[in-house]
Amino acid sequence: MSDATVFSQSRQIAFSTPAAMVDLERLLKEFLLGVGEALSYNGIILGHIKVMAKIPAGGELLFLSLTRLDQVDSKASPAWNRAEDAGVDSLELTINVLVFGYSRKTVETVVNTALQRALIQG
Amino acid sequence: MHILLFGGFLGSGKTSVILQLAKRITASGQETVAIIENEIGEDGIDDILLSAGGFTVKPLFGGCVCCQITSDLVSAVDEISRTLNPDWLIIEMTGLAVPGNVAKLIRRYDASGAKCKTITIVDAGRWAELKEVLEPLVVSQVQESNLIIVNKADIAGPDIETTIADVRTIVGQVTILTASAAGQLPPELFEEVINLE
Numbered sequence: 449m450s451d452a453t454v455f456s457q458s459r460q461i462a463f464s465t466p467a468a469m470v471d472l473e474r475l476l477k478e479f480l481l482g483v484g485e486a487l488s489y490n491g492i493i494l495g496h497i498k499v500m501a502k503i504p505a506g507g508e509l510l511f512l513s514l515t516r517l518d519q520v521d522s523k524a525s526p527a528w529n530r531a532e533d534a535g536v537d538s539l540e541l542t543i544n545v546l547v548f549g550y551s552r553k554t555v556e557t558v559v560n561t562a563l564q565r566a567l568i569q570g
Numbered sequence: 571m572h573i574l575l576f577g578g579f580l581g582s583g584k585t586s587v588i589l590q591l592a593k594r595i596t597a598s599g600q601e602t603v604a605i606i607e608n609e610i611g612e613d614g615i616d617d618i619l620l621s622a623g624g625f626t627v628k629p630l631f632g633g634c635v636c637c638q639i640t641s642d643l644v645s646a647v648d649e650i651s652r653t654l655n656p657d658w659l660i661i662e663m664t665g666l667a668v669p670g671n672v673a674k675l676i677r678r679y680d681a682s683g684a685k686c687k688t689i690t691i692v693d694a695g696r697w698a699e700l701k702e703v704l705e706p707l708v709v710s711q712v713q714e715s716n717l718i719i720v721n722k723a724d725i726a727g728p729d730i731e732t733t734i735a736d737v738r739t740i741v742g743q744v745t746i747l748t749a750s751a752a753g754q755l756p757p758e759l760f761e762e763v764i765n766l767e
């Protein structure tokens with residue numbers, strides 16, 4: 449098998465209507481799963497899909513990770529858990545996809561599609 | 571200063587183990603830790619996660635070619651030993667690096683004379699598939715390692731015995747521990763990791 453594909457990108461997401469903190473984590477997990485499903489091999493990822501979400505206003509952080517389709521992990525900074533839920537109108541994402549068996553172009557398309565589905569249209 | 575060099579395939583649990591280990595070492599306030607975080611990609615995530623845990627982290631970004639990053643790594647080790655001189659320097663390699671090769675370079679070029687132990691984390695939930703598709707890489711990662719931690723025991727099911735047996739054929743007499751870094755790791759595991767005998 450050839451080299452791993454490295455896809456690393458920062459994205460700003462603006463919500464037209466503010467998103468609730470509880471929804472954010474669910475939507476982000478949906479995003480990771482969307483990416484993972486398109487890049488999986490026998491239910492696992494031949495690599496690692498990682499996303500760090502930051503709320504620009506308060507700097508709260510959520511770390512998400514996927515190595516297999518039946519497990520999306522997230523780890524919140526203490527500030528994320530304490531954040532007042534006044535609704536979040538924007539989000540900064542650091543997306544790191546490292547995977548074997550798929551081209552950079554494919555990974556890019558998959559990330560964009562999943563992002564659109566989970567966080568932009570919804 | 572002692573060096574603990576962590577390797578193992580992408581997403582095997584290196585950062586999860588390091589976070590607990592660093593907390594454990596520093597808990598008593600007797601010993602200090604610094605971390606070098608070698609990441610692939612333009613923006614780091616693990617370095618921020620570990621910094622959020624309150625640790626001193628030096629990020630090293632690079633391509634996925636481990637030979638390209640080694641001169642930077644050797645300089646970073648040198649700088650940390652001269653400035654912070656922590657009791658423990660924990661290095662997280664990228665999930666594509668071969669820990670045995672990196673350790674050789676550190677042992678050859680590091681002027682501080684620090685002892686360097688390599689620990690490879692194996693993902694018990696993905697070993698069979700990874701070995702099927704990426705055998706040369708995953709096999710080289712466990713070879714020439716001083717300690718193997720077969721992680722994600724919680725999700726591996728009975729196949730974990732096959733994984734351990736398979737890893738055993740590659741590593742010979744080297745100690746193999748099983749663990750689940752998703753939960754609290756046991757004190758015996760930390761003892762083994764920091765045992766430099």
Ligand SMILES: Nc1nc2c(ncn2[C@@H]2O[C@H](COP(=O)(O)OP(=O)(O)OP(=O)(O)O)[C@@H](O)[C@H]2O)c(=O)[nH]1
Binds near residue numbers: 752
């Ligand atoms: N079920 C389970 N999941 C685990 C365990 N250890 C780590 N994980 C999860 O596996 C994923 C990868 O863990 P990390 O600690 O980020 O792995 P890593 O080796 O540092 O990953 P890279 O630095 O990207 O190569 C995360 O989603 C963790 O929550 C474990 O023992 N059991």
Ligand SMILES: [Mg+2]
Binds near residue numbers: 584585586616662
């Ligand atoms: Mg890591």
